[in-house]
Amino acid sequence: MAAVFATINNIAKPGCPTHCGINTVSYPFGIGRECSLDNSYSLTCNTSYEPPKLFPISSDDFEVYNISDSEVRVATLVSYRCYNQRGALGGIIKGFDLNLNKEYTFSVKNKFTVIGCDDYTLIGGADESYVSGGCFALCRKEQEVPNGECSGIGCCQASIPKGLRSYDLTLHTLLNHSDVLSFNECGYGFLVEEGSFKFGGAADLSTNYSEFVTRLESTVPIVLDWVIAPNKSCAIGVNICKGNSSCYDVEGGGYHCKCNNGYEGNPYLDPGCQG
Template sequence: MGGSMLLHRLPLRVVLLLCSLVALFSVVTADVVQTTKPGCANRCGNLTFAYPFGMNNAGNDCYFKESDAFFIFCDNSTDTPTPYMYTKECYNSFGGSSYNNNLSLIIPDFPISSAKNKFIAVGCDTYATFSGRQGSTYVTGCLSSCESFSDVINGSCSGIGCCETSIPRDAYQYNISVSSFNNHAGIWEFNPCGYAFVAEDGFFSFSTDNLHEPPFDMVPIVVDWLIPDQTCEDAKKNTTTYMCQENSNCTDAENGNGYQCRCLEGFQGNPYLQNGCQDINECVTSQPCVGICTNLPGSYNCSCPEGSQGDGRKDGKGCTPIIHEKRFRSIDIVLGQ
């Protein structure tokens, strides 16, 4: 697997420390090989993770030590802190600003997922920007406007009370700014604030109630994790630190600077561990044959039993009985006189 992970229920001030607290390898079934190194924990509280993430317990190399981003600090002695992962701008009935906060987030090793997050702004007199650097400075954002409460439609985030836009690729950091055109004049009674945030796509469903106050105090963010700062070509030059194990391949990350490992087709498990990618027995898991199924490393073969013909596959020709035609020997009959 390569990976995306969830920045979930984390306060902004500890994001850099705990950004690797995630549930990883969720597509790997429970009966597959272990996902952590021997002797290493795979859980912190109610959070499950897999190598190259890990805690440094029992003196083992439980995480990929070439990057501290894979180290998980687990403190079970404290309650889960309350996160603050959005920014808002509020006004009073006279149009004066009563609350303003801009938000900045920096994740040095893992880029924010451009495919699995959205930038969202809520308000009837709100425009919000999302800016950062990708070698050069970029700015994107959206505008949300409405004149009365009746204009707003629940579930719609198309620009009337709520708007959203995509996240740029290669975004390791961002700044969010929220502003107003008319200081919420004329709409203050039902919408005193505008706010904006980045969240996992599908997390937020807009409601008219959201115009008064956000319905949450925590926002999940998905980041694309990778082995940072190397391409596959460069990483393969050092067999000591190269992370992709047998029965896996290496791909340069589509989002961010680094590479990811994935099990080859026909294998599943953790490609970062030795013997982590195990053969899938398709004869058992998917039962693709109508005839005889033979499991092979990374593949399988279908065949037909004796007395039948075809490719033996459920999605192919299957197996049909061989029909033998009856043949009669010609006999010359001589008639005598």
């Protein structure tokens, strides 16, 4: 997936880099701990890639695609289970528990997605925002799977609640794929930005799991919402907003700083926004 430029101005702390490959990084984010507001906004630029890629400084699980004034897009992670010709589990399992720093939540722009013909999964939050939901992806014949539609036949999608900060994902099956092994050996579950994934129908169901997972994890994003000081409000944190900018509370906690009308610049750094 081609990264896009950030929509906030590319102004960093003095002496700090503002670019990693084709990505622009603006304060409060920064490349290196000393260049960000704190560790929650610290990124690392991995120059072993061409072009270089951004990652959170604390983890290499998520590639960071781009940053805006309220969102971060990162690479998705895919959970999957595959089955052998006897219908038993074929030994290929990948699941995960995913937890975000308190400055981030999973955006409601994401959809929880399941791919397969004999698969279902539950999604549950593991913290105070605990929720439970699920999705079934079922089909019996390769010919009945629609191309480009996530309607429950081979592919299903479900919404997530606002404020979700963590979730665990484990796939389940009804019949170990025993009735569909001729064209579908694996089931998949992942979170993805709505509209960024197009279901390929029977072709996706029969694709080798490694190829399918690699394609997803390198081309489709998860959207994260970010805030400053998630346990505070503008009444407490207004001093962080610099000249010619205003503080805006975010529903659920935290705030953002934005330049006033007619001004441009970085509202988090002195001298603030300029006319």
